[in-house]
Amino acid sequence: xxxxxxxxxxxxxxxxxxxxxxxxxxxxxxxxxxxxxxxxxxxxxxxxxxxxxxxxxxxxxxxxxxxxxxxxxxxxxxxxxxxxxxxxxxxxxxxxxxxxxxxxxxxxxxxxxxxxxxxxxxxxxxxxxxxxxxxxxxxxxxxxxxxxxxxxxxxxxxxxxxxxxxxxxxxxxxxxxxxxxxxxxxxxxxxxxxxxxxxxxxxxxxxxxxxxxxxxxxxxxxxxxxxxxxxxxxxxxxxxxxxxxxxxxxxxxxxxxxxxxxxxxxxxxxxxxxxxxxxxxxxxxxxxxxxxxxxxxxxxxxxxxxxxxxxxxxxxxxxxxxxxxxxxxxxxxxxxxxxxxxxxxxxxxxxxxxxxxxxxxxxxxxxxxxxxxxxxxxx
Amino acid sequence: xxxxxxxxxxxxxxxxxxxxxxxxxxxxxxxxxxxxxxxxxxxxxxxxxxxxxxxxxxxxxxxxxxxxxxxxxxxxxxxxxxxxxxxxxxxxxxxxxxxxxxxxxxxxxxxxxxxxxxxxxxxxxxxxxxxxxxxxxxxxxxxxxxxxxxxxxxxxxxxxxxxxxxxxxxxxxxxxxxxxxxxxxxxxxxxxxxxxxxxxxxxxxxxxxxxxxxxxxxxxxxxxxxxxxxxxxxxxxxxxxxxxxxxxxxxxxxxxxxxxxxxxxxxxxxxxxxxxxxxxxxxxxxxxxxxxxxxxxxxxxxxxxxxxxxxxxxxxxxxxxxxxxxxxxxxxxxxxxxxxxxxxxxxxxxxxxxxxxxxxxxxxxxxxxxxxxxxxxxx
Numbered sequence: 187x188x189x190x191x192x193x194x195x196x197x198x199x200x201x202x203x204x205x206x207x208x209x210x211x212x213x214x215x216x217x218x219x220x221x222x223x224x225x226x227x228x229x230x231x232x233x234x235x236x237x238x239x240x241x242x243x244x245x246x247x248x249x250x251x252x253x254x255x256x257x258x259x260x261x262x263x264x265x266x267x268x269x270x271x272x273x274x275x276x277x278x279x280x281x282x283x284x285x286x287x288x289x290x291x292x293x294x295x296x297x298x299x300x301x302x303x304x305x306x307x308x309x310x311x312x313x314x315x316x317x318x319x320x321x322x323x324x325x326x327x328x329x330x331x332x333x334x335x336x337x338x339x340x341x342x343x344x345x346x347x348x349x350x351x352x353x354x355x356x357x358x359x360x361x362x363x364x365x366x367x368x369x370x371x372x373x374x375x376x377x378x379x380x381x382x383x384x385x386x387x388x389x390x391x392x393x394x395x396x397x398x399x400x401x402x403x404x405x406x407x408x409x410x411x412x413x414x415x416x417x418x419x420x421x422x423x424x425x426x427x428x429x430x431x432x433x434x435x436x437x438x439x440x441x442x443x444x445x446x447x448x449x450x451x452x453x454x455x456x457x458x459x460x461x462x463x464x465x466x467x468x469x470x471x472x473x474x475x476x477x478x479x480x481x482x483x484x485x486x487x488x489x490x491x492x493x494x495x496x497x498x499x500x501x502x503x504x505x506x507x508x509x510x511x512x513x514x515x516x517x518x519x520x521x522x523x524x525x526x527x528x529x530x531x532x533x534x535x536x537x538x539x540x541x542x543x544x545x546x547x548x549x550x551x552x553x554x555x556x557x558x559x560x561x562x563x564x565x
Numbered sequence: 566x567x568x569x570x571x572x573x574x575x576x577x578x579x580x581x582x583x584x585x586x587x588x589x590x591x592x593x594x595x596x597x598x599x600x601x602x603x604x605x606x607x608x609x610x611x612x613x614x615x616x617x618x619x620x621x622x623x624x625x626x627x628x629x630x631x632x633x634x635x636x637x638x639x640x641x642x643x644x645x646x647x648x649x650x651x652x653x654x655x656x657x658x659x660x661x662x663x664x665x666x667x668x669x670x671x672x673x674x675x676x677x678x679x680x681x682x683x684x685x686x687x688x689x690x691x692x693x694x695x696x697x698x699x700x701x702x703x704x705x706x707x708x709x710x711x712x713x714x715x716x717x718x719x720x721x722x723x724x725x726x727x728x729x730x731x732x733x734x735x736x737x738x739x740x741x742x743x744x745x746x747x748x749x750x751x752x753x754x755x756x757x758x759x760x761x762x763x764x765x766x767x768x769x770x771x772x773x774x775x776x777x778x779x780x781x782x783x784x785x786x787x788x789x790x791x792x793x794x795x796x797x798x799x800x801x802x803x804x805x806x807x808x809x810x811x812x813x814x815x816x817x818x819x820x821x822x823x824x825x826x827x828x829x830x831x832x833x834x835x836x837x838x839x840x841x842x843x844x845x846x847x848x849x850x851x852x853x854x855x856x857x858x859x860x861x862x863x864x865x866x867x868x869x870x871x872x873x874x875x876x877x878x879x880x881x882x883x884x885x886x887x888x889x890x891x892x893x894x895x896x897x898x899x900x901x902x903x904x905x906x907x908x909x910x911x912x913x914x915x916x917x918x919x920x921x922x923x924x925x926x927x928x929x930x931x932x933x934x935x936x937x938x939x940x941x942x943x944x
């Protein structure tokens with residue numbers, strides 16, 4: 187592992203593990219959920235509010251930041267932490283995934299990818315080396331290799347080719363990274379829904395050697411069962427003493443099932459995006475606040491939650507804010523959702539430490555299934 | 566004055582006064598600026614954040630609230646204070662101004678106004694009595710009479726007619742209000758830019774007797790000099806021992822000049838609306854954060870300001886948020902602007918109390934005029 191960082195496992199329960207990834211800018215308690223701070227902001231929240239949810243680390247998107255405001259500009263302003271006012275660890279992705287999903291025109295070759303910005307149409311190029319240069323300019327704490335991620339379903343030949351290209355780029359990324367003290371580099375397992383390709387990718391990355399190992403190319407259109415089957419194959423093939431990060435996942439159910447299979451880190455836009463679209467995550471499952479049934483409901487989202495957004499505002503008020511497209515609606519639901527995800531992770535960590543993870547998952551799922559359809563209290 | 570409320574003047578400096586309007590839900594230090602909470606939310610802020618700016622009172626819009634979520638619904642949920650989570654005083658307008666400016670179709674008659682909702686086209690009617698009924702359902706602390714407000718420039722005949730109709734509605738409003746203990750009713754002076762009509766309106770309202778007197782029909786298209794000339798005529802004609810409220814005003818300059826003429830209360834959407842459009846109010850005047858000159862500027866809006874939005878974020882970051890249309894940009898600039906307005910009012914109150922109001926206004930205007938065009942500090 188690169189000097190200045192360390193990963194410790196404090197307890198296991200089956201394949202699930204809890205511990206801590208220590209970085210110079212802070213300790214990440216695992217399993218961890220990383221709120222997505224796409225363009226230098228976790229949308230609709232201040233960083234103080236993000237911190238208050240219990241998040242130890244956030245994610246920044248290289249694609250968005252390289253285009254606007256630009257990596258060199260952020261470096262001149264003192265780096266992403268100072269720019270965005272987040273002093274804990276930040277993980278940056280390589281930019282590759284967003285190039286494929288957002289850029290108007292893109293052309294992949296063996297050396298990298300050329301694309302046009304979705305903002306102004308300007309032409310840019312990402313290679314494994316340039317991606318790491320950008321991540322260095324941002325001065326993120328955990329950096330990701332450039333890879334090729336294929337949406338599912340896909341032909342085996344395409345998955346095979348993308349996995350092999352990603353492995354080659356993994357080697358180039360390791361060389362370009364150079365082992366910057368106190369900064370981590372993660373490789374990314376590809377291979378789609380093909381178990382043998384996943385295994386080959388995991389072994390190839392392990393041979394190169396990384397500070398952590400991500401599983402990419404999942405939650406890209408396949409059923410949950412396929413995703414979990416790939417984790418069953420992949421996680422045991424990765425070094426037990428390094429953190430494992432499932433990229434872009436997912437629903438609360440995806441997370442608890444993936445933790446069960448040995449995953450330590452997650453990121454997903456769901457809690458923030460849902461918050462901007464009127465949806466609240468709660469112990470009782472998802473609530474769509476747009477629904478007219480909330481219009482006269484004086485109950486809060488969850489009176490037992492320790493955070494204000496869930497405890498202090500009536501569903502009737504949240505419904506009104508969402509219907510009126512008030513910014514405060516997005517603010518409060520985003521705060522609630524990120525707080526819910528972080529509280530879920532705290533519960534996950536405690537349950538593993540106490541050796542009752544299976545019970546925790548069963549109870550949590552029962553809560554989601556039970557819902558909260560009770561009539562508003564007469565009081 | 567209605568039982569349960571009182572108005573006290575602690576000091577005067579020329580025509581300017583400072584004191585306090587005491588209501589059961591809290592004390593409003595005057596001169597006061599009321600942030601506008603149109604639809605039960607001061608846009609892009611939590612009520613805790615509004616309170617932290619030093620605001621003692623907020624404004625709610627009867628027009629918006631009667632259409633969505635509905636006054637009867639808010640009453641069933643426990644009133645506007647509980648609904649919106651603001652436990653200090655709230656002033657509600659009569660709804661008349663927004664009917665004229667927002668409703669798709671409206672028809673005024675001697676008894677009231679019929680209009681179609683700008684939200685769903687449904688037909689509604691406001692009369693002096695229904696407006697006060699709605700304000701009672703909202704349970705606001707200060708209620709306004711329904712009036713007719715005419716945009717300037719206008720024919721004298723139209724101004725004369727609207728002023729007389731407003732006076733008749735003032736009488737009906739007083740009767741409908743009935744003197745609810747601990748709740749205040751304000752009359753509204755009309756008369757456009759005609760000094761004699763303003764005087765007649767002020768005398769007519771004084772004869773009816775209200776807890777406070779608003780000046781309406783200004784900042785509706787006329788030059789600032791016209792507005793101030795109308796205040797020179799109107800303010801001295803109103804009872805010295807009752808609060809005077811200049812509706813919908815205005816710029817920081819409008820406010821300090823109106824205080825100089827004896828105005829005690831203000832409301833305006835400027836600080837909140839500007840905050841959603843990339844504009845910051847500061848001691849150095851207005852800054853448009855959209856401007857490219859801020860892109861590399863590491864300085865905060867105002868390092869000497871005691872509030873976070875002005876002190877803790879670089880202009881480069883704020884520029885980035887505004888350019889990227891990030892909600893956090895609206896949140897931070899709105900917080901800054903409301904905090905700036907409230908800090909300005911605190912300065913106004915202190916200067917009057919210390920008998921140096923003219924100097925305060927001169928220094929404040931010099932700050933706005935000097936601007937802040939200095940190059941970013943090399944440090």
